[in-house]
Amino acid sequence: MRLSRSFIPTMKETPAEAQIASHRLMLRAGLVRQTAAGIYAWLPIGYRVLRNIEQIVREEQDAAGAQELLMPTIQSADLWRESGRYEDYGKEMLRIKDRHDRDMLYGPTNEEVISDLFRQSVKSYREMPQILYHIQWKFRDEVRPRFGVMRGREFLMKDAYSFDMDHAGAVVSYRKMMLAYMRTFQRLGLKAIPMVADTGPIGGDLSHEFIILAPTGESQVYYDAAFEEVDYGTSGTGGFNYADAGDLHRFFELMTTNYAATDEKHDEAKWATIAPERKREGRGIEVGHIFYFGTRYTKPLGVTVAGPDGKPVHPEMGSYGVGVSRLVGAVIEASHDEAGIIWPDAIAPFKAAILNLKRGDAACDGLCEQIYARFGSSALYDDREDRAGVKFADADLMGHPWQVVVGPRGAAAGKVELKRRATGERVEVTPEEAIARIG
Amino acid sequence: MRLSRSFIPTMKETPAEAQIASHRLMLRAGLVRQTAAGIYAWLPIGYRVLRNIEQIVREEQDAAGAQELLMPTIQSADLWRESGRYEDYGKEMLRIKDRHDRDMLYGPTNEEVISDLFRQSVKSYREMPQILYHIQWKFRDEVRPRFGVMRGREFLMKDAYSFDMDHAGAVVSYRKMMLAYMRTFQRLGLKAIPMVADTGPIGGDLSHEFIILAPTGESQVYYDAAFEEVDYGTSGTGGFNYADAGDLHRFFELMTTNYAATDEKHDEAKWATIAPERKREGRGIEVGHIFYFGTRYTKPLGVTVAGPDGKPVHPEMGSYGVGVSRLVGAVIEASHDEAGIIWPDAIAPFKAAILNLKRGDAACDGLCEQIYARFGSSALYDDREDRAGVKFADADLMGHPWQVVVGPRGAAAGKVELKRRATGERVEVTPEEAIARIG
Numbered sequence: 001m002r003l004s005r006s007f008i009p010t011m012k013e014t015p016a017e018a019q020i021a022s023h024r025l026m027l028r029a030g031l032v033r034q035t036a037a038g039i040y041a042w043l044p045i046g047y048r049v050l051r052n053i054e055q056i057v058r059e060e061q062d063a064a065g066a067q068e069l070l071m072p073t074i075q076s077a078d079l080w081r082e083s084g085r086y087e088d089y090g091k092e093m094l095r096i097k098d099r100h101d102r103d104m105l106y107g108p109t110n111e112e113v114i115s116d117l118f119r120q121s122v123k124s125y126r127e128m129p130q131i132l133y134h135i136q137w138k139f140r141d142e143v144r145p146r147f148g149v150m151r152g153r154e155f156l157m158k159d160a161y162s163f164d165m166d167h168a169g170a171v172v173s174y175r176k177m178m179l180a181y182m183r184t185f186q187r188l189g190l191k192a193i194p195m196v197a198d199t200g201p202i203g204g205d206l207s208h209e210f211i212i213l214a215p216t217g218e219s220q221v222y223y224d225a226a227f228e229e230v231d232y233g234t235s236g237t238g239g240f241n242y243a244d245a246g247d248l249h250r251f252f253e254l255m256t257t258n259y260a261a262t263d264e265k266h267d268e269a270k271w272a273t274i275a276p277e278r279k280r281e282g283r284g285i286e287v288g289h290i291f292y293f294g295t296r297y298t299k300p301l302g303v304t305v306a307g308p309d310g311k312p313v314h315p316e317m318g319s320y321g322v323g324v325s326r327l328v329g330a331v332i333e334a335s336h337d338e339a340g341i342i343w344p345d346a347i348a349p350f351k352a353a354i355l356n357l358k359r360g361d362a363a364c365d366g367l368c369e370q371i372y373a374r375f376g377s378s379a380l381y382d383d384r385e386d387r388a389g390v391k392f393a394d395a396d397l398m399g400h401p402w403q404v405v406v407g408p409r410g411a412a413a414g415k416v417e418l419k420r421r422a423t424g425e426r427v428e429v430t431p432e433e434a435i436a437r438i439g
Numbered sequence: 440m441r442l443s444r445s446f447i448p449t450m451k452e453t454p455a456e457a458q459i460a461s462h463r464l465m466l467r468a469g470l471v472r473q474t475a476a477g478i479y480a481w482l483p484i485g486y487r488v489l490r491n492i493e494q495i496v497r498e499e500q501d502a503a504g505a506q507e508l509l510m511p512t513i514q515s516a517d518l519w520r521e522s523g524r525y526e527d528y529g530k531e532m533l534r535i536k537d538r539h540d541r542d543m544l545y546g547p548t549n550e551e552v553i554s555d556l557f558r559q560s561v562k563s564y565r566e567m568p569q570i571l572y573h574i575q576w577k578f579r580d581e582v583r584p585r586f587g588v589m590r591g592r593e594f595l596m597k598d599a600y601s602f603d604m605d606h607a608g609a610v611v612s613y614r615k616m617m618l619a620y621m622r623t624f625q626r627l628g629l630k631a632i633p634m635v636a637d638t639g640p641i642g643g644d645l646s647h648e649f650i651i652l653a654p655t656g657e658s659q660v661y662y663d664a665a666f667e668e669v670d671y672g673t674s675g676t677g678g679f680n681y682a683d684a685g686d687l688h689r690f691f692e693l694m695t696t697n698y699a700a701t702d703e704k705h706d707e708a709k710w711a712t713i714a715p716e717r718k719r720e721g722r723g724i725e726v727g728h729i730f731y732f733g734t735r736y737t738k739p740l741g742v743t744v745a746g747p748d749g750k751p752v753h754p755e756m757g758s759y760g761v762g763v764s765r766l767v768g769a770v771i772e773a774s775h776d777e778a779g780i781i782w783p784d785a786i787a788p789f790k791a792a793i794l795n796l797k798r799g800d801a802a803c804d805g806l807c808e809q810i811y812a813r814f815g816s817s818a819l820y821d822d823r824e825d826r827a828g829v830k831f832a833d834a835d836l837m838g839h840p841w842q843v844v845v846g847p848r849g850a851a852a853g854k855v856e857l858k859r860r861a862t863g864e865r866v867e868v869t870p871e872e873a874i875a876r877i878g
Contacts, residue, residue, distance in 0.1 A: 005566065006506060007506050007508065007561070007571055009561075030560075033556055033559060033560075035510070035511060035515065035556070036511075039511045039513055039514075040511065041509065041510045041511060041556055043556070043560075044506045044508050046508075047507060047508050047509045067440075067445065067446050069446065069480060069482050069486050070480065070486045072478045072479065072480060072576075073576060073593065074475070074478055074545070074578060074592075075474065076474070091538045092538075094513075094535065094537065098533065098580055099530045099531075102476075104475065113474055113480065117474070117480055120472060121446065121448035121469075122448075126824075127444065130446060132446055141537055154512065377501070385565075
């Protein structure tokens with residue numbers, strides 16, 4: 001994309017309303033704009049990052065055997081009356097009357113709708129187990145939305161729902177999803193720690209939150225070094241196989257026997273028993289939450305499947321949420337410096353920026369066009385008529401993993417400067433070497 | 440995907456509420472389920488098709504130079520008061536009060552929001568022109584939703600918005616989008632005819648609808664054979680280049696000088712002047728609508744950019760909509776038979792179905808697994824313990840472009856039957872030949 005013609009409105013000043021780093025940087029780098037309180041439009045480079053994260057979440061859900069579908073944003077209140085949650089949910093639920101005065105709502109979560117789809121469709125234990133997920137916009141009418149996309153009202157969430165014939169099966173599904181989450185975070189370049197959590201309005205008796213480590217995180221976290229030593233692998237690799245119950249058990253033991261807690265639940269007595277060299281502390285941000293709640297919804301909604309003996313069985317359910325739009329903010333909190341964002345390669349909006357330091361100089365223009373032609377839409381070509389300082393600052397702010405800096409002296413000698421954003425390392429190389437390194 | 444474990448609830452009976460072919464077939468083949476009046480959940484194979492269509496729409500928008508972003512579903516009423524449309528829009532707009540009693544709405548279209556984003560971001564003629572688009576769910580509270588996803592309340596639409604410095608520029612943008620649409624429909628395997636249209640609530644003085652030919656279409660259409668003779672090309676190919684104003688002019692002349700009208704606007708006198716061998720008639724379905732409306736929104740919203748002389752100019756706008764979820768229905772209306780759907784290759788949920796006619800037969804099981812391993816998630820393996828007749832019927836119903844039929848006699852001889860859904864043609868081939876033909 002040519003920056004001179006692109007819709008990437010960067011800002012020089014720090015917006016006064018933004019209290020945290022990711023909010024400031026997302027506004028300044030032109031990733032999002034607020035269109036109403038806690039509601040954001042995702043501008044081109046912000047949307048690229050959102051879609052890149054969404055795709056990694058999707059691939060890891062698919063690899064774990066979950067099937068993707070899409071439930072609508074607007075739901076009927078009737079199902080929520082069946083489950084008993086309509087009155088309970090409170091003011092965070094956006095309640096709507098349609099033109100026929102029927103009670104509707106903007107889904108804050110989807111246990112009721114998925115249970116309804118399931119009860120219409122699955123009849124026999126032969127079709128079990130099932131894990132179904134979607135990646136859809138949700139609305140929670142926060143009383144005081146803040147921190148940009150970290151606590152917005154309209155947000156993108158991946159929510160999965162598992163259906164099993166019994167408790168033992170449900171535990172296997174729960175472990176699969178936990179592993180899928182750890183793989184997802186690892187691919188996003190994040191360090192994540194699962195922590196025992198309260199079940200809240202979803203109900204149930206087993207629940208974990210996933211906390212991402214970031215120096216600017218909202219809570220203090222204490223954890224054992226073990227979490228940093230595990231290679232969770234990506235789909236198809238790593239030490240754990242979804243099809244192997246023993247692997248899943250071993251993985252779950254690792255995740256649950258090692259100490260991990262936020263300051264709210266921190267247990268100083270237990271912490272004191274851990275060897276000092278194993279203790280880790282940091283700040284963290286919650287980005288995901290998983291629940292096992294058995295028949296909490298399948299009983300009131302009358303969901304049954306026929307067991308091997310023909311008798312109806314209420315399936316045991318779990319639900320598994322990760323905040324996809326929140327992850328964009330969390331990644332920035334975990335990976336930025338004073339100059340701007342530092343995108344992990346896996347989710348960067350562009351692999352590289354090409355900085356033309358002297359537009360109109362034949363050698364600069366020619367070299368830039370030649371490099372840009374090789375990358376096409378995966379590079380951002382800064383072809384603006386602007387000072388070099390502005391281009392350096394904007395490239396650092398936007399956080400492209402690589403910068404290819406093309407100045408008149410180097411260009412005349414057939415050389416460019418290649419800068420790695422994460423380390424600040426700069427080398428003078430030929431255009432071919434630059435292209436090869438960027439990959 | 441293994442059909443025995445997949446969430447694809449097919450139905451043997453024709454649902455009573457479905458009046459048109461696409462609605463019946465989408466329910467029967469397990470593509471969608473209604474969750475509230477005019478609101479649908481997209482089940483796994485339906486969602487695959489929706490995403491395939493969405494991706495083709497996206498690629499052709501990108502190729503035309505449009506930039507993707509994402510505006511939220513929930514909007515503030517304030518902007519609609521600025522444009523003067525809040526009171527006018529009527530009961531199709533889903534109006535919402537949030538917890539602070541602010542007037543919100545579920546966006547039925549996005550002229551106001553995009554104009555607001557544009558006025559915050561683009562300051563100079565140097566950054567012009569701009570075409571911005573998003574693919575987002577919309578809500579229109581139809582008084583009587585019907586025909587499945589063809590006239591639902593919550594629907595997926597691609598809407599693009601162009602901003603130009605003057606009328607001449609706006610006309611170029613309009614032609615680019617028209618070409619992008621014809622390329623999109625061609626890639627989807629559809630015959631489309633652009634027709635002069637009324638501008639309705641969007642306003643403006645130039646507008647075209649795109650009508651897809653389908654034997655079960657809602658209106659009668661009359662058109663010149665010329666529309667069937669043009670090769671619109673796909674991005675990067677074909678006789679028309681987006682960067683060449685002459686090409687765009689020639690394309691637009693072709694689209695607008697040849698006769699085309701629905702029965703509502705049919706002009707018998709003009710029709711009589713067309714040579715009989717050039718006359719074409721058929722049934723059609725509207726799937727897209729484009730508008731040029733100049734400064735209809737930029738004036739009331741006070742959107743300006745500085746011209747070359749420094750003076751503020753109200754940009755000239757156009758908007759360009761295509762019903763992405765509606766297209767799923769339209770494709771089925773255009774491509775089905777009594778047995779079921781016939782998916783065009785470009786958007787099929789799976790390339791092929793593999794039909795195991797005798798589960799438990801070592802040769803059948805082995806051959807099926809071998810072929811399935813080659814295709815992975817791009818094939819649907821019917822591994823159910825069911826009669827061959829059920830498998831044939833479901834494969835025809837679901838409309839996979841190819842069926843690989845593996846029966847015990849053939850399998851013993853190392854042969855399979857390959858069936859092409861569109862033609863019904865069947866050939867006995869080796870598994871390798873089948874794999875090669877499916878591609």
